[in-house]
Structure formats: structure tokens, C-alpha cells
Amino acid sequence: MGMFSITMPWLLPLTMLAALPVIIHLLAKRKPPRKPFPDVRFLNEIARVVQRFEKPRDLLLILLRTGALLALLAAFSLPIYYPRGRILSVTGARDAVIIVDRSMSMQYAPGGLRRFDQALARSKNIVDGLPAGSRVDVVWLDATSKAFTGKPTENMAAVRNELDRGEVTCGKGNPASALRTAVKVLEDQSRAREVYIVSDFQATNWRGVDIDSIMPRGINVICVDVDNKVAGNKAVVSLNVTPSTALAGETITISARIANYSSEPGSVSVLVKSEGFRRQEDVYVSAWGEAEALWNAIAAASGDQVVEVGITRDDLSTDDHRCFTVRVKPSLRVALAGESAGSNYIEDALNALVERGAGDEKTSRISVPVMVEKVGDAGEADTRVWDLLVICDKARLKLLETAKYEGAIVLVDEEGEPYNIPLSDGRNVMVGAAVGGKRSRNVAEGRGFHLSGGEDEILKVFTGGVSGDPSLPTIFGYRDMKTPEGTSTVLFYQDAKHTPALIRAGLKDGRVIYVWNIALSPERSNFAGSNTFLPLIAEIAMRCKTPLESRTLAPGASPSCRVPAEADTSAVAVKRPDGSSYKPSLAMEGESLAAALEPMNIPGVYTVLSGDLTIAQFTCNPWPEESDLRNAVPGGGKSTVVVPASVSLSAAREGVPFWPYLLGAAIVLLGLENLAVTLLRRKRGAGE
């Protein structure tokens, strides 16, 4: 609520003169003479109607005269109006903290002027308006909420300089954190303390923030609003590519969600581009709704492949564009350890994936690049990372603990004794497995395997989304295995017991071990010759693909990447999305050199280069919550004062001289009174 201050209060008693018109009216009102009349019934009828209009007219005249006099007298007392209360009621030096919002929503620029620029201007106004001897500090309201100096400083020039250097981020704001930082800055100060919050008070950031609970008593909070208007915005709020780590030539699915934070539905033109791939299409988005767009593309080559999705630019352009770094591996690395009756078939199958792809031309469209290496006992020193580790000999089971892999297949001896596979988390994968020693009858009757997963998932043996009945030929030989607790049966036989054929054990670190319980030698089974074998191996191999570290990061992240040996370390640079570049800090990480990037605050692609060699590409995207520009009611605390965007800080601080308005009002009221009197006289004249 606004408040008034009177400059010349001793003139206030004069406002009693406002009663003058009423007194004059009462005095001037003579008692009308009494006059006999033959019959007053007609007069009575008419006077009742006429008085209904006459009395309000008289009342109106008195009101106009009284109002005019009152306005005139009030004007002489020189009142000053404070639109949102007198925010600087405490005179003298003080310690203040200015929290300046620089979250992404502050980039909203209706008419070309960014909210952030307005915030900076208002912050400087605050600094300029502080009484002499005051001290001030700046806290940037972003994800980190850091203070400029950590203690209020008298060096106003430095504060202004900090404000000049401030730049808006593409991240989200953390108001509670900023408020706590401000409290920390002011906690040891004994003078009058004030916290100014200069923000657009975006609802997604400020909803639920209880200023009173954070701010201790004695600190005045002044919310300085910046362009707190309802603003419409369209944004690309998410971009996802699956798989995020792909093999060269693998199909990747790009999905983008387009949000419409406005009450007007409409079509949005969406452009997606990647290496060798470019599409544009219109997507209809309902009011306050979202739409999803999907595309399939091919992971072109090894390295980092950037996928970009953009829409038509609007007043908040930062969120009209999103990027995703797809990590592309040249091939799967498979380690084959030991030998057994079935190991040759596995090896042949893996090699076949490279040469022919999984399956024949009619049923399969994928080609899985595989690099198969035979390994011995890997020691601690072996740093090679395998996508798939195939253990064909129980003597090599130790590799499960020593080797670095994403997934492993353990082949159970076809004629051997049952054994357990001890896992690193203390479980045993196979307990008391009884290996059948004789040829079994065809139990599948040509129907093949049932393919299941942990959550009733059907294992997609064939790529392209086809799943189901592979029409297996008869299967010979299986072992009577019991599925241990904590594992899931991926494949099982069609006998009465549903004997497991392929068991999947997930380790706590996310790695997977498959226990292979299918005879592969021709004398025991013709599975290795069936058209299910290759897709199954391909599927397992693809599932064991080691995901590479994501290079699609949130704002504020400071990633690092390995600098390859062939790169010229002196020429390593990082190119920012805005075209500028800087030299990253280089440090040894293990045996290799790593480049550490500074925090990413510009949405887009950060490219780490060394001359012409692209070492890595990192992408940074804005927070989707920042795209919703709806505002919360600023303040909310009992002790907070809100200065709306429409009120200048000087007006809030020094007030607005109100006497010209009162003088104007008095003139208008007198004019109205004059007009009313003229009209009444004219009407009376017409009546006579």
C-alpha cells in the first residue's frame, strides 16, 4: 500500500475549513414561508418526484465545493506520495545487499530491452540512492548465488563495476540460496540492514520461497520488481537423443519437446540438423501445452556429433534452440577370454556381426561394428575398457572382477560341473546348476524361445522394432538351472519348468552379466545355426555398449576432456557458442592430459580444439523451467516492501510530490461545480 507524508503538517488544521460549504449551505438555507393552498395533493405527487432529483443535486454541489476546498487545502500542505510505502524510512548509513537476478528468464527482451538490463539499471539506482557512508554488496541470483565481496563494501565504484560486468546466465535461479548468501553477508553488521531483491520474480523460481523464514529480524527486504508482466513464450524445452552413445552407422532417435507458455495456440516451425541430416517441419502446440517431434538419423562417424533443434526466435531467444552431443564410438570392443565348446560359435557370431550384420537382408538392417580381441588374464594394470567380455572358461571367471567392461557373457560348460559365479556385490549368479548330460528331446516344438526381460520386456531380437516368435528349429540340450534370487531370466525353455536359457544378473554399478545356458555345439544343439543366434548375440552386444560420459550439460557445468596425444597442447582452445574462445586449463589426469573448461553459461556448443583437430564438443542448454515466464507475486513476506516495475525507485524512495494533482483536482471540481450550477440555472429558467 502506498502512503503519504505531509511536508507542512501545521497547515492540516486548515482542512477543517472544508466544512465551510456545508455551514454556508445550512446558514443560507432559509426556512421557506408557509403558504395556504387549497389542495396539496397535486403538489405532493410532483414534489415527491422532483425532490428525488433536487436533493441529490444539492448534495452533489456541496460535495463538489467541499471536495474542491479540501483538495486546495491539502495541496497547500505539500503532501508527498510513496507508491509502495516509504522504503527508505531509516535515515543514515546502512549496510545493504542487492540480490540481482540473472537467471535465464532475465534475458526476456520485449521491445529489445532485456529484463536483466532493467535490473542492472535499477540496481545502480539503489546504489546511487544509498545515504553517504553506506556499504553494499551484490549477490547474483543464479544457480550458485555468489556474493561479490562477501562483506558490504564502501567502495561503490567497485560495486558499480561489478554490476557493469554482470551478465545474465542461461541457468535457473535459486532464490533461497541467494537470500541465505545475503543473510550471511549481513550477519555481522550492526547498522541498519537492507536486502534489495531485483528480479522478475519468475514463478518457477520464487514459488514456495518464504522470505520471512529465511530473513532474520532486523533486515528489511525490498522487492524491486522488473517487468512483472505476463509474457508469452515458446521454447524447445527438451532435446533427447537415444542412444546417447551410439556406434558409427547406428540409427539414433532424436526427440524434442516444444512448449507453448502462452494462451495462444499455434504452429511452430521446428528445424533439426545434425551431421548430414537436416529436417524442418511445423508442429502444432496448444495453449499452455507441449508437443513432441521425433526424427530418426544415423550416427555418422566416431567422435562427438552435435544435434541441434531450433524454433522461430521470439523475445526470449535463448530457449529457442537446444543442442545435444551424441557420443559416437567407432565399434564395440569385445574381449574373448578362454575357450570352450561354444566359444568358437560366439566368436564366429561376433565376427559375423561385423561382416554381415545381424541377420539376413530381409529381417535385419543393422550392422554392428565389433572389434574382437582375445585376452588373457587381465591384471589391475590393464586399463582397457571392453564393451563386452565373453568368458568361455570358468578358469577366467576372475576377469569379472578385474577387467573393465560394461557387460559380460559367461558360457557354462556344456558337460562340466555346476559352478557359481561370485559377483562383486556378494551374490552368486548361478547356484547349484545341474548340467544335463544327455541329449534332450525337442521341448520347444518349433516355437522357439520366449523372450522376456526384467519388467516383462520382450527382448527385441530383430532390430527395427520386430519382436516375438523367431520360429526356432528344435533345440537339443539344456541344463536344469535354477534362477538365483536377484537375477532375471531373459530366455527360458518351453518345458514345464521353464528352464532358464539365458540369465541376466545386474551388478550394482550398472554392469550386466549374462549366463549362457544354451548348448552351441552341433552334437548337442543346432541353436548356433539358427537364424535367432546372430540377432541374440547382436542384441546382447549392443546392450553391453559402454556409455560414454555425456557431453550434454546443464548451465554452470565445468566439464573436462582428455587431450589426445596427437593434439598440439599449446594450441588447445575452447570456442564458445558466441564465437569467442579461450584457453582451457590443462592438467594431467592419470597418464593423459585433460583440458578443464570454465563454467558453461552460454547455451550452445563449446568446442575444444587444437588447431584443426576437434577434440570434444560440449553442449549447454538452458533450464526448461526458465522458459515459463509466468510471475509469482513478489515479496510474500510480512516485512517485505514491493516496488513494482511501474514505480521508479526514486519515487519509492523520495516519493512523488502530490500537490500538483490536488491542485488539478481542485480546479476540476470547481469547474464541475460551475458547470452544475449553470445547468441548474438554465433548467430552472426553462421551467419558468
Added chain:
Amino acid sequence: MAVTETPKSAVANWRYLKPEDVTRLKSYEFAPRLLVEGYLAGRHRSPERGHSVEFKDYRGYSPGDDLRSIDWKVLARSERYYVRLYEEETDMVVHLFLDSSASMGYGDRPSKLEYSSFFTAALSHLVVRQNDMVSLTLFDSGVRTHIPPGSTRHHMSQMMHVLERNSAGQKTRLSEALRRVFPLLRKRGIVVIVSDFLDSTPDIFSALNMYLHRGHEIVLFHVLDPQEIELAGHGPVRFRDMESYEEVEADPSAIRARYRERVNTFLRNMRASATRKGIEYIFARTDTHYFKLFDHYLKRKATV
């Protein structure tokens, strides 16, 4: 036609009948529109056929007829008995009703009551001068004075005395007065009501119904003061009802137009109601000489 003049000395002292007015009245004659019935042979035709010089018709003799009425000449010519019929002239009776309620006291020089009294006196003089009979009833909320019909000098003198002593009284209840007087009027005649008619219009005409049914000719003289009609003046005034004492504060200049419209509506209603019932209605303002009422009324009668 027998017309008797009233001696000058008989009217010399009356307040409401000045000698000069009597002189002016010589040129006027008051005659009813309808036939009247009377005891004395007068100048007015009667529906009763009787002895008179005015031959009307023949009819065959019937046993019991007066032998003197047989037309002997017709008998000589046609050897048939016919009886001569004459139209009988009779006296007219004028019943005067003068409103003496408080509202009639309104007005200066003259008040409505004074004006009406002048008119009543002149009318009485005219009637008596014609050897017709006149009665006078003064009323307000009831009948204050009733003088039965008469046509003598003494009768006239009595009426003038009553008029002079009369003053404005209480609330107007014309309808009530008409009902009370009705049994007293034995002969059909002309009922002349002089009033401001500030009473319920439907009640007034409802009460007049019985007179119409009896065969009376009714003439209403509606007397109003100009101030009542115009509502002159400026500034707020507290109007006090002369009958109910109710007070209404109003500025005449503010309500004048509406008031005039309302009074005109009242007058229109009065005239329309009278016309519907075949009653003569004459409107009079006290700022016009009452002789003009005679002019107006007699002119109208000539037209009728």
C-alpha cells in the same frame, strides 16, 4: 311570457348583488335545457298537458273528460267528439349548491367563495325574476344550510342573508352533500353546483347519478383561482393544505411545468366525465368576471 322585475330597492343592500349588476342582468334570461315540472303556470313548458293558451293536439273524447275541453266546432263540422289538448307552461326550479369548504376560501379579491357567491346571487336573481323557484344549499363536509325552493322577495332576501353570512368551512365532501340533499328535492329541475371540485372525481359523479336518474338537468360551475392553476412564485414555499393542514415544501419554479400539466389533467378528467354523463360543465377563473359565465353558458345553451 311573464317576467317579473325585482324592485331596485330589494337588491340595493346586498353584498353579492349590486344594483348595477341587477341592471346588467336585465338582458339575461336563464332557461333550462330540459322541460321542468311546476305548480304555478310559468314560462316553461311542462311534460304535463293541461290548461294553457298553447294548443297542442286533438284526441278522441273519452268518458270522464272535461266537457269544456270538447271542441265544439269540430263536432259541428264532423259530428265527432274531439277534445282539445293544450301544452301547459310550468315553473322552473333551480337547485343551487354552493361549495363552502375551506379550500373555497382561497384567493384574494375575490376568493373562490366570494366569486361563487356573486355568481350564485346573480343566478338566483335571474331565476326569481322569471318567477321561477330557486333553492340554495351550502355544503362543505356536509350540508351546512339548505333553503327550500321559493321565488318570493322574502325568499330572495333570505338567500342573500345566508350568502353574506357564509364563510369557508371545513373539508370538501361534495358527494356526501349531494346524497344528503337529494331527498329534499321534490321536483325535477336544474341542479347547479358551484365548487372547486377538490374532491374525489369518481365519487362526485357517482353521487350525481341519482340526480340524473331523477331527471334533473345538472350544470357544474368549476371555479378555480389563477394561482391554483399557474402556481406562480419563486423559491421554496411550504404549501399548507387549507383542509387537511398537510404541508408540502416545494419550489414553484421547479415544479411549475409538472404541476400545470397535472391540473390540466384534472380539468380534462372533470370535463370528460361530465360530457360522458350529459352534464353541463363550465370552467371559471376568479380573475374573469362572473358575467362571462352567463355569456358562456347561455351561448352554449343557444347552440344546444
